Amino acid sequence: MTYPIPIALPLGPPGYALGEGPTKGTNMADKLNGKRIAFHVAPEGAEQVELTDPWKAVADAGATPELISTESGEIQAFNHLDKADTFKVDHTVDEVSASDYDGLVLPGGVANPDFLRTNDEAVAFTRGFFEAGKPVGVICHGPWTLVEADVLRGRTITSWPSLETDIKNAGGTWVDEEVVVDEGLVSSRNPDDLPAFCAKIVEEFCEGEHEGQRQSVRTAS
Numbered sequence: 001m002t003y004p005i006p007i008a009l010p011l012g013p014p015g016y017a018l019g020e021g022p023t024k025g026t027n028m029a030d031k032l033n034g035k036r037i038a039f040h041v042a043p044e045g046a047e048q049v050e051l052t053d054p055w056k057a058v059a060d061a062g063a064t065p066e067l068i069s070t071e072s073g074e075i076q077a078f079n080h081l082d083k084a085d086t087f088k089v090d091h092t093v094d095e096v097s098a099s100d101y102d103g104l105v106l107p108g109g110v111a112n113p114d115f116l117r118t119n120d121e122a123v124a125f126t127r128g129f130f131e132a133g134k135p136v137g138v139i140c141h142g143p144w145t146l147v148e149a150d151v152l153r154g155r156t157i158t159s160w161p162s163l164e165t166d167i168k169n170a171g172g173t174w175v176d177e178e179v180v181v182d183e184g185l186v187s188s189r190n191p192d193d194l195p196a197f198c199a200k201i202v203e204e205f206c207e208g209e210h211e212g213q214r215q216s217v218r219t220a221s
Helices: 048-060 111-116 120-131 143-149 161-169 191-207 211-220
Strands: 036-040 044-047 064-069 074-079 082-088 103-106 136-139 179-182 185-188
Touching (some): 036 120, 044 048, 044 111, 048 074, 048 082, 103 120, 103 191, 120 136, 120 211, 143 161, 179 191, 185 211
Parallel strands (some): 036 064, 136 185
Antiparallel strands (some): 179 185
16 A cells, blocks of 8 residues: 655656555554545646645555546646646546445545536535445535535535535535534545544544435435
């Protein structure tokens, strides 16, 4: 098992795979051994650190993370408004379903979820994790895709502050906290919250399915 090169180190040439990097040490907890975790992003606009830090966290815990997008090839990540690195897509969203994975991570970046929420296949893929009761981690602007998927009724969640009204209009309860865990749904506000966010997604992915995830879909329907 390998993990992506940490942000603090040289990142290498554009187009490297997220799974390329130093070999995982033998002292890792392996809490997520045998689990596959989908990282769902648009072809461009994902906040890089919100992709690579959670990726490293789940890989260090023994999971196999995979990068899912709406187009094949590479995605263009960003450091806020500036282009960062590109990463190889493992599967397009039309090639996979929630049944192929044990959990989902939705990074932020303004343009990233704004694109995903306009793509029917991306929205359906995301909603599938809630229908199956599988854990989901979402950060920053990422909840926009959950608003479109109509899976926030009765749920408590945090996000980048500008999403507060959208989340409330979608039936959710918005709070301003570092990390919020609600029956398999883990959310955080911004990159400063990543240490807490990464720890909690590993915990929830380890626990597995949550009935509360399914219930939010039933409430919406």
